[in-house]
Amino acid sequence: MIMVQGEVSGKKYTEPFSKGVLARSLTRAEMDPNKAYTFASKIEAYLKKKKIDLITIDELVEIVFDKLKEEDKEIAEKYMLWRRIREHKEPLIILIGGASGVGTSSIAFEVANRLGIRNMISTDMIREVMRKIVSRDLLPSLYESSYTAYQSLRIPPPPELDEVLIGFRDHVDTVSVGVEAVIERALKEGISIVIEGVHIVPGFIREDLVNKENVAMFVLTVPDENIHKGRFYSRCRQTWARRPLKRYISYFWAIRRIHKYFEAQARKYNVPVIENIDVVTTIDSIIKSLTKTTVKGGKEVAEEIG
Numbered sequence: 294m295i296m297v298q299g300e301v302s303g304k305k306y307t308e309p310f311s312k313g314v315l316a317r318s319l320t321r322a323e324m325d326p327n328k329a330y331t332f333a334s335k336i337e338a339y340l341k342k343k344k345i346d347l348i349t350i351d352e353l354v355e356i357v358f359d360k361l362k363e364e365d366k367e368i369a370e371k372y373m374l375w376r377r378i379r380e381h382k383e384p385l386i387i388l389i390g391g392a393s394g395v396g397t398s399s400i401a402f403e404v405a406n407r408l409g410i411r412n413m414i415s416t417d418m419i420r421e422v423m424r425k426i427v428s429r430d431l432l433p434s435l436y437e438s439s440y441t442a443y444q445s446l447r448i449p450p451p452p453e454l455d456e457v458l459i460g461f462r463d464h465v466d467t468v469s470v471g472v473e474a475v476i477e478r479a480l481k482e483g484i485s486i487v488i489e490g491v492h493i494v495p496g497f498i499r500e501d502l503v504n505k506e507n508v509a510m511f512v513l514t515v516p517d518e519n520i521h522k523g524r525f526y527s528r529c530r531q532t533w534a535r536r537p538l539k540r541y542i543s544y545f546w547a548i549r550r551i552h553k554y555f556e557a558q559a560r561k562y563n564v565p566v567i568e569n570i571d572v573v574t575t576i577d578s579i580i581k582s583l584t585k586t587t588v589k590g591g592k593e594v595a596e597e598i599g
């Protein structure tokens with residue numbers, strides 16, 4: 294039997310080589326699952342041929358990387374980039390924001406899954422907990438959706454200001470307190486987490502938190518209005534979805550104003566804006582950006598591959 298030796302927090306452990314585990318890590322780099330399993334079997338055959346019965350993870354990764362380069366350079370590069378991020382010593386806090394319907398929860402799920410991050414929370418859930426603590430009378434906007442918060446403003450804003458955005462800012466400002474608490478707790482406990490939702494807005498979360506090397510924020514957009522609208526139809530078609538399509542469509546005009554505000558805030562605070570048209574391209578952009586900001590090595594991998 295081939296044993297693989299790894300290390301967690303300075304402690305060594307060994308476990309049997311598993312084609313399934315290796316194949317899973319290759320699918321994270323976009324390799325087709327069937328191809329990934331065949332490739333993992335080839336690696337196993339190679340180790341057997343070389344009569345290797347104990348190998349460290351680093352040595353195994355080297356072999357996988359070399360063989361992958363021969364098969365598919367792009368997948369080899371992705372495999373290495375994902376690994377570099379996963380090996381990051383500090384916990385990773387990934388914040389994904391965007392107007393309702395642009396795909397923050399779908400993308401957060403994919404990113405968490407591929408990076409092996411086990412914690413993910415939506416800001417809607419944080420808001421829901423906060424609703425149990427603060428009364429509607431005290432903070433009426435907390436009880437609204439981001440795009441209807443303007444209806445709860447106690448004092449109507451002057452006509453020259455956009456009331457939708459005034460309401461949105463008020464709503465986000467409150468929920469940001471809960472978002473900050475989750476970030477602080479994750480940093481304290483050393484837990485990696487992906488936090489996603491409409492309340493992740495550049496400029497609203499404390500600078501000392503978002504400026505940390507291991508905290509990364511992204512804003513997703515869908516520039517084409519019709520594609521954006523179509524996402525609500527596709528989401529509401531899913532059988533598990535319990536969210537009323539009619540409501541999103543009738544407030545779509547307000548959601549688009551918020552969408553524009555997200556773009557402006559992202560530009561102002563230098564937060565990467567990623568057009569979420571195609572899932573794979575979106576994930577690739579996030580991963581490239583993460584390697585630039587949180588781990589050195591993205592460039593080295595690209596150079597190694599040539």
Ligand SMILES: Nc1ncnc2c1ncn2[C@@H]1O[C@H](COP(=O)(O)OP(=O)(O)O)[C@@H](O)[C@H]1O
Pocket residue numbers: 391392393394395396397398399400524525527528529569570571572575
């Ligand atoms: N890149 C994409 N391509 C196609 N459909 C997408 C993409 N991203 C998200 N979707 C779909 O759009 C709908 C809205 O996405 P969701 O993640 O629920 O948005 P949000 O959490 O931002 O409101 C869902 O049905 C989802 O499957």
Ligand SMILES: O=C(O)[C@@H](COP(=O)(O)O)OP(=O)(O)O
Pocket residue numbers: 392393394397398417437438439440490491
């Ligand atoms: O406040 C909002 O804009 C949405 C955000 O949810 P997503 O559409 O981003 O999932 O929550 P709602 O009140 O409609 O449940």
